[in-house]
Amino acid sequence: MAKKWGHLLRSWMTNNMELPQDVMMDLPRITMIGQIHIYIENHRGLLAFSDKELRLLLKQGQLLVKGNAFVIKTILPEEILLEGKIDQVIYIK
Amino acid sequence: MKNQWLEFYKGIITVRTSGKGIERFINTLTRDGISIWNVKSHGTHIVTFQMKLDDVKRLRIYARKSDCKIEFIKRRGFPFLQQRILRNGGFLVGALAFLIIIFMLSNMVWNVEIKGANPATEYKMMKELKGIGVSKGKLQFFIDKPEGIQRHLTNNIKELTWVGVELKGTTYYLQVVEKNEPKKTELFSPRNLIAKKKGMIVDMFVEEGTPKVKINDFVKPGQILVSGAMGNEEEEKAGTNTVPARGEVFAETWYKSKVQFPLKKTSQVYTGNEQIKHYINFGSLPLPVWGFGKVKYEEFETEENVKNFKFLKWEIPISYTSKTFRESEQMTKIYDHKEGIEEARKFARNAIKNDLDENATIKGENVLHQAVENGKVTLSIHFQIIENIAEGQPIIQGDSE
Numbered sequence: 037m038a039k040k041w042g043h044l045l046r047s048w049m050t051n052n053m054e055l056p057q058d059v060m061m062d063l064p065r066i067t068m069i070g071q072i073h074i075y076i077e078n079h080r081g082l083l084a085f086s087d088k089e090l091r092l093l094l095k096q097g098q099l100l101v102k103g104n105a106f107v108i109k110t111i112l113p114e115e116i117l118l119e120g121k122i123d124q125v126i127y128i129k
Numbered sequence: 130m131k132n133q134w135l136e137f138y139k140g141i142i143t144v145r146t147s148g149k150g151i152e153r154f155i156n157t158l159t160r161d162g163i164s165i166w167n168v169k170s171h172g173t174h175i176v177t178f179q180m181k182l183d184d185v186k187r188l189r190i191y192a193r194k195s196d197c198k199i200e201f202i203k204r205r206g207f208p209f210l211q212q213r214i215l216r217n218g219g220f221l222v223g224a225l226a227f228l229i230i231i232f233m234l235s236n237m238v239w240n241v242e243i244k245g246a247n248p249a250t251e252y253k254m255m256k257e258l259k260g261i262g263v264s265k266g267k268l269q270f271f272i273d274k275p276e277g278i279q280r281h282l283t284n285n286i287k288e289l290t291w292v293g294v295e296l297k298g299t300t301y302y303l304q305v306v307e308k309n310e311p312k313k314t315e316l317f318s319p320r321n322l323i324a325k326k327k328g329m330i331v332d333m334f335v336e337e338g339t340p341k342v343k344i345n346d347f348v349k350p351g352q353i354l355v356s357g358a359m360g361n362e363e364e365e366k367a368g369t370n371t372v373p374a375r376g377e378v379f380a381e382t383w384y385k386s387k388v389q390f391p392l393k394k395t396s397q398v399y400t401g402n403e404q405i406k407h408y409i410n411f412g413s414l415p416l417p418v419w420g421f422g423k424v425k426y427e428e429f430e431t432e433e434n435v436k437n438f439k440f441l442k443w444e445i446p447i448s449y450t451s452k453t454f455r456e457s458e459q460m461t462k463i464y465d466h467k468e469g470i471e472e473a474r475k476f477a478r479n480a481i482k483n484d485l486d487e488n489a490t491i492k493g494e495n496v497l498h499q500a501v502e503n504g505k506v507t508l509s510i511h512f513q514i515i516e517n518i519a520e521g522q523p524i525i526q527g528d529s530e
Contacts, residue, residue: 081152081156081160082152082153082155082156083152084152085151085152085155085168085170085176086170086173087169087170087171106169106170107167107168107169108166108167108168108169108178109166109167110164110166111155111159111165111166111168112159112164113159113160
């Protein structure tokens with residue numbers, strides 16, 4: 037119950053105080069440059085990686101990136117920069 | 130990716146991991162601050178990535194805990210480069226030797242060119258130059274400055290009037306002016322020889338022409354000594370057969386000179402004490418190498434000697450300077466009367482010799498008057514000098530004496 041209240045409070049604050057939502061709500065921030073780069077902040081760790089697929093753990097659910105010739109250019113605890121040809125970005129509940 | 134060059138300097142390792150739970154392994158690595166990049170997957174369960182050499186130790190600990198196998202497949206960066214250079218030391222030695230050899234060759238004398246000297250003098254000069262170390266294959270560093278070479282040559286070879294020494298690159302160019310210049314072109318226009326000064330003939334040497342005076346004759350300036358008119362009397366009178374008179378007429382001439390010479394003479398002399406400082410200049414910044422401390426002498430003269438280094442045709446901005454400080458002191462010499470007079474006579478003799486031709490000699494001298502007053506010797510001396518008084522005077526046609 038308390039968690040839900042907190043969530044509501046944050047949602048209200050972001051709506052009314054014009055604060056960036058990714059900071060307030062721990063959502064991933066995804067920046068893409070065409071098909072070739074994808075930069076994901078606020079992830080919670082790597083789940084699977086191959087040259088056709090990248091699966092990331094988020095605070096809520098998972099993120100699946102599909103494509104081919106994937107190379108992780110940088111990986112930090114909460115950031116990842118992926119290079120290759122990106123076809124799909126899918127949220128999995 | 131962060132600054133790749135910094136990583137390169139520290140060393141970069143490419144790691145290949147295989148096995149299960151590679152993703153988990155990577156997560157633990159990143160969470161612990163081991164930075165990895167260029168993660169690539171090669172088929173299932175094989176991933177390669179790059180990391181810093183510094184982090185390898187920590188990687189091993191994590192690898193032991195996980196189920197993955199790790200292999201180091203590529204080493205890149207400065208530490209490995211260094212290792213390789215040390216292992217293949219020959220290359221490094223070769224490269225260094227190459228640079229040193231080029232440097233040495235750039236600072237060598239490759240040629241000495243002498244211009245304007247006849248073969249005999251050239252040979253003498255070459256010998257003299259060899260003596261002071263200027264010859265093919267010698268290092269310029271140990272050779273005196275061009276001015277020094279010039280001084281040495283003019284002092285030691287009397288045939289030389291002047292020699293210009295120039296160092297161009299690796300070649301010394303010497304431009305010579307010799308004392309015995311090629312003989313002047315003969316004068317072909319008819320002339321007489323007349324007396325330059327008054328005097329008494331002591332010796333005659335006539336090459337061409339008719340002598341008009343005899344030994345022990347007294348001549349006045351302008352008097353004809355050797356006539357250019359030849360042949361019998363008629364011809365001589367008419368001046369039809371004229372030649373350029375040549376010859377030398379030595380006569381005793383007289384000079385009176387008055388000299389003043391101070392009894393007290395101060396001069397600057399070196400005491401023989403010297404101090405040398407060595408510097409290496411980087412650009413215009415001199416860096417003392419040897420010889421520190423202040424110069425102890427009260428009065429001194431400084432001599433600077435700069436040596437430049439070259440690399441191929443460029444002068445590198447590093448040079449070597451040695452500074453020599455020579456102690457000097459004022460020396461006062463006081464002559465007594467007798468010495469003073471003797472010195473004054475010597476002085477007068479030198480002064481008159483400077484004014485005369487080379488082949489003039491002093492036959493005698495008489496002191497006419499001497500006085501010592503106000504610390505000065507005043508002498509008037511009469512010199513008897515034997516010199517060539519003949520002087521050419523062209524004969525103008527139709528004008529006969």
